Amino acid sequence: MATIVEVAQLARVSTSTVSHVLNGTRKVEPKTRKRVLDAIEKTGYRQDAVARAMRRSRTDSIGLVVSDAGEPAFAEMVHGVEHAATEQGLTLLLANSAEDADREARAVRTLLTRRVDGLILARCPLSTVEVEQQVASGSPPVVLLDRVYDGAPCDQVGADNRESMRRLAEHLLAAGHRDFLVVAGDTRVPTLTERLAGFRDVAPRDGDDATTVLEGTDPVQLRADLARVLARREHTCVIAASSPLAVVALECLREEGMQVPRDIAFATFDGFDHSDLFQPPITTVRQPAFDMGVAAVGMLLERLQSSRSERPSSPRTTRLQQRLELRASSEDFDFAVARD
Amino acid sequence: MATIVEVAQLARVSTSTVSHVLNGTRKVEPKTRKRVLDAIEKTGYRQDAVARAMRRSRTDSIGLVVSDAGEPAFAEMVHGVEHAATEQGLTLLLANSAEDADREARAVRTLLTRRVDGLILARCPLSTVEVEQQVASGSPPVVLLDRVYDGAPCDQVGADNRESMRRLAEHLLAAGHRDFLVVAGDTRVPTLTERLAGFRDVAPRDGDDATTVLEGTDPVQLRADLARVLARREHTCVIAASSPLAVVALECLREEGMQVPRDIAFATFDGFDHSDLFQPPITTVRQPAFDMGVAAVGMLLERLQSSRSERPSSPRTTRLQQRLELRASSEDFDFAVARD
C-alpha cells in the first residue's frame, strides 16, 4: 500500500496538505487539492486507520460483548448495534462471553487493549470485580445492554421487563387464571429478577392457590423440578421468563403429554420467530432487541461527544417498551374443557 | 494508561527489556524480569494493540462481512467465526452488507483500512468489481463463506447444497411425490443455484407432471406467483430453498387455506429453531452454520501462516455436510387423504 508520503511526493506538496485534503480540516487551493486527489487516485492510496488511531488517540471503533451469541434476542441486538455503529462511522469489534465471567473479563481486556472508544456490555450474571471497576471508571464509557440494574454507575439500555410482566399477568388474571407455574430461571440475571418482580406485583403469592415459582441456575435441575411440578396437574398456566426457559418448559409439557392450550395455557418472553405460522401460536412479550442495540450505540455516542467537552453527567437509563403479543396458547385455553 | 516507558523507568531497565519480557522474545535475567513484572503490576500497564499493530504491521484481527445479519443461519455463522477467532487470539471486526453491493464494498474498504489480517465474506448476489478484485488479489487473504462457487480465486467454505437437495428430492420421490412446487428464490445466489441444480439432477423437469419451479429476486412478485400457482392445487409437495422463502410459502399456504401436511407436504432448507416443539414439525435440510464459521477461520489461519513462509498455494474449497431432518410436514402426508 502507498503511504501518505508517496502521495505527497507525487503531488509535490507536503504530507500535511495531503492530510488536510483527506480530512477536510483546513482550506486548500482548488488546484493543489486536485493535484492531491489525482495522486491519491494514481497511487490507489487509502488512509491507514491504525496509524491514524495512533496519532489521534481514538480508534472510531466500539466493542460489544454479549453474553450469549447463540440466543436470537442477542443476535438481534448485535445486528442493531452493528447497524447503528456503521451508520455513525464506527467499526464494531464483537466478542462473546458465553455467560462466563472469566471470558467476559478477557473480552473486555482485549477490547481495551485495542483502544475501543466505547464499550457496550450485555453482561453475564456475575461479572468479575475487574469488569465492575472498569465499568465504574467511566473511561472508556460503557453502556450496559439488556441486563440493567438500579444504581449502575453508567448508562444503560434495557426493556420494561417488570411492567411488561405485570401487563401479561394482569391479562391472564383477568382471563381467570389463579394457579400459575412461573419458570423464572436464574434470577441473578437482572432481566429475570425484574420479570419475576412484575409477576409478584400483581399475582398471588406462592402457596396462595397453587401458584409456583421455579427459580434456578442449573437447567438440568430446573427441568427435573418442572417435570415434578407439572405432574401434579395443579396449574392452569405456565409463564416462561425467557425463550430458553420456554423451550425447556415446552419439552417438559410434551413429555408429560400435556397439550397447549387444551390442557394448560402458556406464555413466554422473547418468543420464537414466525411463531404465528406454527401451532400453537405462542403468547409472547417481545423484546425490541434490534432497537435496544441501536439505542445503546446512540447513548454511547452522546457520552463520547459530551466527554470531549462538558463535565461528566450522571448515568441515564433508557427502557424500551416490549410488545405483548396475545395468541392462541393463552387465549384459547378453556377452563371448562381443561377441568374434564 | 501507563506506557512501556513508565514501566521501564519504574523497573530501572530499558523499554526494550520490558518489550522482551512481555513478548518472551529473548532471554532476560530472572531478577530483572521480576522487577519488570512488578512494575507492570504496579502501574497497571497493558500493551497497546494499536501501537503494536503499527510496529509489527499486523493487527491480529480479522474482518467478517455477512450479507444478512438478520437471518438465523448467518447469526450462527457469526457466532462460529467469533468463537474460533477468539480461540486463536484474533479479534473480530463485524460488518453487515444487508444484501447490498455498495454497502458490502464500503464494509470491505473500512476493514482493509483497519488493516485486518484476513477477511471472511458471505457475499451478496452481485459484488462490485472492486470487491471482486480485492478478493482475487489475495492480500489480505479472503475466505468466502456460504456463498461459494466454482473457480473462485480464493479459499471457501460452504455446504453440500446440491447433494443435500438431491437426497431430499430423492426421499420425496421415493415417497411417491411427482408434482413439486419448488420455491427457488434468487438463483443468482450460488447457494440457491446449487440447491435448484440438485433438484434438477433427480426430479422431473418443469412441465413434466405438474412440477413448477419459482425463481425470482423480488419477494412481492414471488408471493404473488406463489399464490397463483397454489390456487391451482396441482402439487403434492412444496420445497423451499431457504428459510425466508419457507416463511413466504407458509404464509401463502395459510392464506390459501391449505394445511401441512394434510393438504400438501412441505420441506425447507435452513429451517426453524425448535421446530419439533411446534406443529407441523417441518422437514429440514439443516446447515452446520456454526461449524462453517469455525472452518472459515481455520482456513484463513492456515492461509495466513503459509503466506508468511511458503509460496501461495492454490485455492481450496471445503464443503460441510448438511443434515436431513425428516419430520411430519413431509412424512405424514397421505396421498389418499389429500386426493379427497
Next chain:
DNA sequence: CTGTTAGCGCGTTCAT
C-alpha cells in the same frame, strides 16, 4: 494558503 517537525507507543536492529 502551505510546509516543517515532533511525536503517538511500541518492536527491533545494532551496539555494548
Next chain:
DNA sequence: ATGAACGCGCTAACAG
C-alpha cells in the same frame, strides 16, 4: 544479558 535509537504512517502545532 541489556540499552540506545530509529521508524511504522499519520495528525497537529507552529511557522512562514
